[in-house]
Amino acid sequence: MQEPQKIKIVIADDHAVFRDGLRFLIQREKNMEIVGEAATGRDLLLCVEQQQPRLIITDLVMPLLSGLEAIREIVVRFPTVRIIALSSFDHEQLIIEALKMGAQGYIIKNAPKGEIIHAIRTVLQGLPYYCMSTTPDLARKISDSDFNPYKNKPGVELTEAEKRIILFLCEERKNEEIAKLIGMSIRTLERMRLQIQEKIGVRSLAGLVIFAVKQGIYRIPS
Amino acid sequence: MKLNKKIKVIIADDHEIYRDGMVNLLNKASGIEIVATAENGQELVAMARKYTPDIVLTDLRMPGLDGISAIRLIAGLEQPIGQIVISTYDDAQLIGEAFEAGALGYIVKNADTSEIINAIKTVYQGKFYHCNTSSSRIMQTITDSRFNPMIIAQNRLFEPREKDIIQMICMENSSKEIAKTLNLSERSVDGIRRRIMKKMNVHSLAGLTRYAIRNKLFDIRKFQ
Numbered sequence: 183m184q185e186p187q188k189i190k191i192v193i194a195d196d197h198a199v200f201r202d203g204l205r206f207l208i209q210r211e212k213n214m215e216i217v218g219e220a221a222t223g224r225d226l227l228l229c230v231e232q233q234q235p236r237l238i239i240t241d242l243v244m245p246l247l248s249g250l251e252a253i254r255e256i257v258v259r260f261p262t263v264r265i266i267a268l269s270s271f272d273h274e275q276l277i278i279e280a281l282k283m284g285a286q287g288y289i290i291k292n293a294p295k296g297e298i299i300h301a302i303r304t305v306l307q308g309l310p311y312y313c314m315s316t317t318p319d320l321a322r323k324i325s326d327s328d329f330n331p332y333k334n335k336p337g338v339e340l341t342e343a344e345k346r347i348i349l350f351l352c353e354e355r356k357n358e359e360i361a362k363l364i365g366m367s368i369r370t371l372e373r374m375r376l377q378i379q380e381k382i383g384v385r386s387l388a389g390l391v392i393f394a395v396k397q398g399i400y401r402i403p404s
Numbered sequence: 405m406k407l408n409k410k411i412k413v414i415i416a417d418d419h420e421i422y423r424d425g426m427v428n429l430l431n432k433a434s435g436i437e438i439v440a441t442a443e444n445g446q447e448l449v450a451m452a453r454k455y456t457p458d459i460v461l462t463d464l465r466m467p468g469l470d471g472i473s474a475i476r477l478i479a480g481l482e483q484p485i486g487q488i489v490i491s492t493y494d495d496a497q498l499i500g501e502a503f504e505a506g507a508l509g510y511i512v513k514n515a516d517t518s519e520i521i522n523a524i525k526t527v528y529q530g531k532f533y534h535c536n537t538s539s540s541r542i543m544q545t546i547t548d549s550r551f552n553p554m555i556i557a558q559n560r561l562f563e564p565r566e567k568d569i570i571q572m573i574c575m576e577n578s579s580k581e582i583a584k585t586l587n588l589s590e591r592s593v594d595g596i597r598r599r600i601m602k603k604m605n606v607h608s609l610a611g612l613t614r615y616a617i618r619n620k621l622f623d624i625r626k627f628q
Contacts, residue, residue: 194512197422197513197514198423198514198515198516198517199422199426199513199515199517199520200419200422200425200513201422201425202425202428202429203419203423203425203426203428204420204421204425206424206425206428207421207424221514239455270419270465271418271467272465277624290421291418291419291421291422292418292419292467293445295420295421295424298421311530345523346564402442
């Protein structure tokens with residue numbers, strides 16, 4: 183019996199130790215394999231050219247052509263490759279640039295390791311991925327930016343009730359409050375919330391807010 | 405150093421993936437054992453107190469209690485712990501502060517395994533370690549700066565008054581002039597000068613001046 187094709191992934195980071203940790207993590211997944219590693223933006227481009235991966239995970243700050251520059255080129259030359267950007271916690275602005283350039287998702291490097299795998303799976307499904315530890319400030323900046331992964335895509339069908347719930351969640355109301363306002367039990371609300379998140383493909387409040395802003399359901403108060 | 409004793413190391417870095425990579429690499433290295441990891445400064449200090457490692461390897465940029473403060477706190481603990489900082493290229497100033505706080509070595513974050521192991525083993529022997537893959541710019545900054553641990557050691561050797569007198573002697577002030585400026589008797593000044601020369605292990609004013617310049621106790625540019 184022939185083995186199903188593993189998903190080909192290329193990783194780029196100038197910290198050898200970080201690459202090692204990432205490789206170790208990803209190789210443990212049965213359906214994924216790392217086909218190339220790079221420590222510079224230039225090497226990343228070479229890897230993508232040679233290996234034709236489905237997805238790349240790249241740090242944004244690297245010597246000899248940064249991750250951002252590499253993303254810019256990859257999006258043009260290899261438009262089907264999915265991109266997840268990595269950034270340290272104090273370089274948030276770069277994340278926004280990466281998204282605007284065409285990355286589909288981002289992870290802040292101090293995220294727990296399980297998140298990387300989840301991010302990969304999400305992005306491979308064609309959905310954007312927002313790191314779970316996204317600060318409200320970053321969420322706002324992303325919402326304000328030109329980045330919109332939802333345009334040119336079939337709209338998600340949302341009922342009026344679902345839209346109301348999304349709005350209340352964006353306003354950071356608690357489940358109990360929302361349940362009361364809508365007139366349903368907390369359990370029902372919790373179930374609906376999960377359903378909505380599944381429909382939209384987000385896991386975090388930040389993701390929900392960004393979606394809602396881009397779809398015109400919610401506007402962040404200044 | 406006992407032959408079969410492994411060097412006990414604690415790693416602090418806010419990137420879990422980086423920590424994992426380190427643990428993997430270093431536990432494979434012979435003679436080194438990672439006894440704990442931490443993801444911020446507070447945790448690091450707590451772990452250091454609990455596990456009494458030989459070496460601590462810490463990132464400087466972490467949210468929460470910063471690396472430098474953690475280094476300072478650990479340097480103040482009773483048991484001697486060799487501290488190595490992990491930094492990025494543009495951290496020259498920060499690296500200097502780390503040494504001032506008590507670190508004995510640094511490696512850049514994209515250093516490879518052999519270099520990291522080298523750093524650990526060197527600092528374990530009580531020796532200062534600086535990164536081989538670093539740019540010379542950083543090296544120049546550190547050796548020139550008041551953060552050079554060799555220089556810091558010199559500075560601790562002399563009391564503030566002694567340092568003042570060293571400066572003035574290098575500026576060719578006589579004992580009389582020094583006494584007047586510092587409001588001391590000439591005898592006191594001579595006594596202090598003798599003490600200074602004994603600490604320096606020199607036997608002439610020329611020797612004192614040379615020592616002072618070499619150890620940056622006197623900046624010759626001020627004289628010109």
